[in-house]
Amino acid sequence: MGTTRRGLVSQRSPRFRVFCAAKPEMVSKVMGIVKQQLALSDDATLTPESKFADLGADSLDTVEIVMALEEEFKITVEEDNAQNITSIQEAADLIDKLVGEEGKAA
Numbered sequence: 001m002g003t004t005r006r007g008l009v010s011q012r013s014p015r016f017r018v019f020c021a022a023k024p025e026m027v028s029k030v031m032g033i034v035k036q037q038l039a040l041s042d043d044a045t046l047t048p049e050s051k052f053a054d055l056g057a058d059s060l061d062t063v064e065i066v067m068a069l070e071e072e073f074k075i076t077v078e079e080d081n082a083q084n085i086t087s088i089q090e091a092a093d094l095i096d097k098l099v100g101e102e103g104k105a106a
Helices: 024-037 059-073 079-083 088-105
Strands: none
Touching: 024 059, 024 088, 059 079, 059 088
């Protein structure tokens, strides 16, 4: 349990989330892949915050998006991580991290 500023015990457990915003080029590539996988028009407006579900994606569509991202970037996304990807930004951040790890391993 975490504590609040007044020293009271918070009922929420502390969550640590590392946020490293992916490069704009990465976000743009992910947007292109999402548009292609969901058969969205070229003029469809996407933002990094766009949620796959809001774009009409079901769970199968999300799996196909992740598979397309794996193929494009030559990475492997673990199932646990894949289940946590719900937006373009989350996908881009994870890919950026995995591509960086691949580069360090090489």
